[in-house]
Amino acid sequence: MTGPAPVPEPIISPDVEEVLLTHEQITARVGELGAQLAADYGDRDPVLVSVLKGSIIFLADLVRAMDIPLAIDLMEVSSYGAATESSGQVRILKDLSGSIEDRHVIVVEDIIDTGLTLNYLLRYLEDRGPASIRVCCLLDKPARRLASIEIDYRGFTIPDRFVIGYGLDYDERYRNLPYIGVLRPSVYTAAAE
Amino acid sequence: MAATLTDGSPRFAHQSEAELARILDFYGVAWQYEPDIFPLSWNAEGAVTESFAPDFYLPEVDLYLELTTLKQSLVRKKNRKLRWLRQLYPDVRVKLFYARDFRALMVKYGRLDFLADVTAMNGNGPLDDRASASA
Numbered sequence: 001m002t003g004p005a006p007v008p009e010p011i012i013s014p015d016v017e018e019v020l021l022t023h024e025q026i027t028a029r030v031g032e033l034g035a036q037l038a039a040d041y042g043d044r045d046p047v048l049v050s051v052l053k054g055s056i057i058f059l060a061d062l063v064r065a066m067d068i069p070l071a072i073d074l075m076e077v078s079s080y081g082a083a084t085e086s087s088g089q090v091r092i093l094k095d096l097s098g099s100i101e102d103r104h105v106i107v108v109e110d111i112i113d114t115g116l117t118l119n120y121l122l123r124y125l126e127d128r129g130p131a132s133i134r135v136c137c138l139l140d141k142p143a144r145r146l147a148s149i150e151i152d153y154r155g156f157t158i159p160d161r162f163v164i165g166y167g168l169d170y171d172e173r174y175r176n177l178p179y180i181g182v183l184r185p186s187v188y189t190a191a192a193e
Numbered sequence: 194m195a196a197t198l199t200d201g202s203p204r205f206a207h208q209s210e211a212e213l214a215r216i217l218d219f220y221g222v223a224w225q226y227e228p229d230i231f232p233l234s235w236n237a238e239g240a241v242t243e244s245f246a247p248d249f250y251l252p253e254v255d256l257y258l259e260l261t262t263l264k265q266s267l268v269r270k271k272n273r274k275l276r277w278l279r280q281l282y283p284d285v286r287v288k289l290f291y292a293r294d295f296r297a298l299m300v301k302y303g304r305l306d307f308l309a310d311v312t313a314m315n316g317n318g319p320l321d322d323r324a325s326a327s328a
Contacts, residue, residue, distance in 0.1 A: 080219045081302030089219055114298070116220040123221070144294050147222065148254040162297065171303070188300050 013174065016164070016181035021156060023178040026138075026166060029155045030058065033136060034065025037106065037153060045069045046104040047130075051121065052076040052094065053175070054110040057167035058138045062108060073097050077117060090120050101129040110167050111139040112149060119147035139163065139180070162188070203227070209295055210248055210260055212307060216298070217251070225250045229257075231285070233277050245274045247287055257287040260295065268292075 012019070037046075045068075050059040052074055063072060076094035105125060112118055118135065125133055136153035143160040162185070164170050165177030170188065174181075203226035205211040210226070217224045228250045232241040247257035259275070261268050268291065275289055299307060 079302060080216050081304050088215070090221065113301070116216070116222060119222065120220050144290070144297070146217075146251065146254070146256075146258070147220075160294075160297075162300065170300075188305070 013177060013181070015174070015184050015187050016177070017184040018182045019179050020158060020161065020163060020182055021166075021180040026155075026178075026180065027061070030061045030138070031065045033153055033155060034062050037062075037136065038066045038068045041066075041068060041070070041104060041106075043069065044104045045071070046106050047071045047073055047098075047100055048106045048108050048136075049073050049075060049096065049100070049125065050108040051117070054167045054169065055108055057175070058110050059108045062136070071098070071103075073100075075121070077121065079117070090117075092124070096128070099128070100125065102131050105130040105133045106153075107133060107135050109135065109137040111141060111163070112137045112151065113141045113144060115145050115147035115149040118149055122149075138166070139168075206248075207260070208307075212304075213249070213258075213260060213290075213295070213298075216302070217249075223252050225252065231278055231282055233274060233281065243274075245278050255286060257285065258290055259287060260290045261292060 048059060048063060048070060050056060050072065053076075056074075059072065063070060073096045074094065075092065075096060078091040078093055107118070107121065107125070109118060112135075122133060122135075134152040135150065137151055138155040140151055140154050140157045141160060141163075142157065158180075162170070162183045163180050164174035164183045165179050165181045167175050168180070169175045170183050174183070203214075205214065205226070214224060214226070227246045227248060230244050230246040232244045234241070234243040236242050245259075247259045249258040249260075250256070251258065259271060261271050271289060275287060278285065278287060299305065
């Protein structure tokens with residue numbers, strides 16, 4: 001035996017200016033959120049609804065920290081930039097797979113920034129007749145909030161920075177980083193030039 | 194009240210305001226363009242000498258929004274007016290949307306082409322070093 005295997009160095013992308021939240025910090029907080037949700041929901045068999053794509057990594061870790069019966073469902077909605085040439089309104093690209101009528105719904109979000117997408121989603125879900133809806137987000141960035149959102153479970157409140165990793169992307173990249181990092185501005189300023 | 198076009202839609206003072214209106218429409222958020230004017234100072238005769246008309250009002254959240262995508266000197270002026278407004282009307286909720294906030298929205302929505310147009314129109318320098326990710 002040669003002792004424990006060395007802990008691998010975190011993968012720091014050259015496009016990351018600063019690590020805002022380490023993998024260890026995220027893991028610990030997600031564990032706390034999962035335990036809190038499990039205690040609050042007990043045997044009420046909640047449905048955790050998440051929005052593709054950014055939330056899937058948070059959702060995957062969160063449900064594994066919840067030792068209670070539960071279900072998960074996924075939605076995908078169009079975002080403004082990708083749809084400006086088409087309908088001019090949010091479209092549901094992937095709807096819920098099952099009914100949420102009379103079910104206790106927990107909306108799981110990676111980050112709440114303006115709150116516009118979540119505001120739309122909550123109105124949509126409320127029309128489906130759930131017993132209750134609560135919101136659980138990993139990151140709350142309140143600086144530019146344009147909608148009134150009540151967050152019931154919050155991982156971290158973060159400053160007004162462009163964050164990537166742990167599911168969050170810029171131009172579909174960086175979702176696989178195990179930490180939350182601040183994107184180096186030269187990445188998107190170069191794209192604007 | 195804001196000026197309107199022949200079809201009744203508001204005549205936006207700046208492209209960035211029209212873009213924000215499109216974003217709010219996209220997400221089904223109700224808005225009004227410059228619906229109210231708040232007097233800030235009066236002369237000895239009681240006539241209003243300075244006022245503030247925030248660009249947008251979002252009735253569902255009872256929030257006024259003022260967009261600032263222009264020069265830094267105008268930002269200082271708007272900041273001063275905003276402080277004044279908050280003193281005179283403490284119950285009125287106003288949020289100043291800075292150039293960096295608007296830029297962050299454009300980055301988030303992949304509207305870098307629009308951002309380049311607006312920046313060029315304003316004669317502003319290159320994008321500043323702050324923006325933030327999506328929701």
